[in-house]
Amino acid sequence: MNNHFDAIILGAGAAGMMCAFTAGRRGRRVLLLDHAEAPGAKILISGGGRCNFTNTGTEPSRFFSANPHFARSALSRYTQHDFIALVEKHRIPYHEKTLGQLFCDGSARAIVGLLLDECEAAGVDLRLRHRVVDVSRAEAFRVETDRGTFTAPALVLATGGLSIPKMGATGLSLEVARRFGLPIVETRPALVPLTFGEADLALMRPISGVSLPVEARAGKTRFREAMLFTHRGLSGPAILQVSTPWRAGEAVTLDLLPDVDATAWLLARKNERPKAALHTVLAEQLPQRLASALGQVRLAQHTRPIGELGNKALKEVATLLKGMALTPTGTEGYAKAEVMAGGVDTAALSSQTMAAQDVPGLHVIGEAVDVTGWLGGYNFQWAWSSGWCAGMSV
Numbered sequence: 001m002n003n004h005f006d007a008i009i010l011g012a013g014a015a016g017m018m019c020a021f022t023a024g025r026r027g028r029r030v031l032l033l034d035h036a037e038a039p040g041a042k043i044l045i046s047g048g049g050r051c052n053f054t055n056t057g058t059e060p061s062r063f064f065s066a067n068p069h070f071a072r073s074a075l076s077r078y079t080q081h082d083f084i085a086l087v088e089k090h091r092i093p094y095h096e097k098t099l100g101q102l103f104c105d106g107s108a109r110a111i112v113g114l115l116l117d118e119c120e121a122a123g124v125d126l127r128l129r130h131r132v133v134d135v136s137r138a139e140a141f142r143v144e145t146d147r148g149t150f151t152a153p154a155l156v157l158a159t160g161g162l163s164i165p166k167m168g169a170t171g172l173s174l175e176v177a178r179r180f181g182l183p184i185v186e187t188r189p190a191l192v193p194l195t196f197g198e199a200d201l202a203l204m205r206p207i208s209g210v211s212l213p214v215e216a217r218a219g220k221t222r223f224r225e226a227m228l229f230t231h232r233g234l235s236g237p238a239i240l241q242v243s244t245p246w247r248a249g250e251a252v253t254l255d256l257l258p259d260v261d262a263t264a265w266l267l268a269r270k271n272e273r274p275k276a277a278l279h280t281v282l283a284e285q286l287p288q289r290l291a292s293a294l295g296q297v298r299l300a301q302h303t304r305p306i307g308e309l310g311n312k313a314l315k316e317v318a319t320l321l322k323g324m325a326l327t328p329t330g331t332e333g334y335a336k337a338e339v340m341a342g343g344v345d346t347a348a349l350s351s352q353t354m355a356a357q358d359v360p361g362l363h364v365i366g367e368a369v370d371v372t373g374w375l376g377g378y379n380f381q382w383a384w385s386s387g388w389c390a391g392m393s394v
């Protein structure tokens with residue numbers, strides 16, 4: 001059997017499959033290797049099984065990276081509209097849920113089916129259940145596996161990030177990149193629930209399951225979406241979003257009433273409902289269980305009816321509701337993280353081709369690169385865009 005190819009791609013996930021059929025269509029002999037039993041495992045579980053495959057509002061500002069401009073080129077060379085056209089070509093019904101997020105009407109299997117059909121049509125040689133034992137380079141790249149050794153002048157690292165190790169996530173791309181001298185931006189779990197210490201859990205744990213719309217902020221980045229209290233801390237889209245820019249030791253600031261001038265509202269209610277307890281008034285705007293918990297844990301000093309509270313005290317309550325600063329103890333880690341932030345440093349890569357500047361033929365795509373999208377289909381769009389660019393280059 002001839003084990004020499006034009007390009008070897010490690011990882012048959014979103015980015016790897018896109019790269020493989022793009023190169024295959026150009027007449028390249030492509031080997032797509034994966035250690036898993038089946039390709040695209042994360043696609044299958046994504047978006048609650050319906051795969052939020054892109055976002056109509058994709059633009060570079062929706063991505064975090066040490067170089068915020070890096071994603072611009074790939075995102076403009078292969079856009080969300082290109083992927084939507086591919087979904088339509090395969091007659092996959094889809095809908096916009098909210099905030100530009102596009103989901104399959106049916107199962108995420110349709111997206112894996114699309115990618116596999118395209119790979120087959122492009123003559124991609126897909127080999128599963130191959131454990132990579134060693135990667136080296138002489139005249140060509142040499143990938144040694146437990147089922148044979150393969151060579152090619154181009155190698156694409158597409159094994160994704162470290163999140164959900166239970167599903168077979170590994171750091172192979174990072175290890176190989178490091179071996180070839182590429183710098184790595186420190187990796188960390190992202191799009192992940194945040195955990196808190198006992199003092200904050202006294203508020204959060206009893207109201208586990210309560211959710212409300214908030215504006216959550218970490219550093220200068222703000223997201224206005226739903227937040228969920230859990231028995232370990234905070235989750236929900238607003239928290240998953242801020243978990244990416246959040247750094248250990250920093251506070252996350254919550255506006256629990258993003259559409260309300262809390263000071264004006266409380267002063268008005270003081271006149272209108274002077275005999276009501278503070279938590280009863282808070283329950284007009286907040287979920288009942290949260291209002292009671294705030295009354296017991298954070299505002300326990302204000303036991304008298306609102307009419308008897310001074311304006312200064314009410315302003316303090318308003319300040320708390322509009323800017324509750326809480327410092328997480330950490331995150332729920334890679335076991336619960338939707339993605340890994342950090343990865344192969346974009347400074348070592350061409351933004352047009354994803355090729356390593358100093359290692360001819362080596363490319364890195366998808367989540368292994370230090371480009372992390374917001375929640376909402378952006379990470380798949382990055383996988384499609386970066387995969388397409390490398391597929392046009394190898």
Ligand code: FDA
Pocket residue numbers: 010011012013014015016033034035036039040041042043045046047048051052053054130131132158159160161163164168169170171172337338339365366367368376377378379380381383
């Ligand atoms: P991906 O993880 O897709 O593929 C990597 C491939 O490499 C896998 O097939 C794996 O088996 C293989 N591999 C790993 N190590 C290997 C090794 N050592 N040897 C050989 N093969 C190896 N994003 C989004 O935009 N919309 C969404 O709805 C969701 N939903 C979602 C839900 C959940 C629960 C998770 C965990 C993640 C999401 N995401 C998401 C994120 C999205 O799944 C992710 O960003 C992309 O799959 C990344 O694509 P990649 O191709 O880079 O990696």
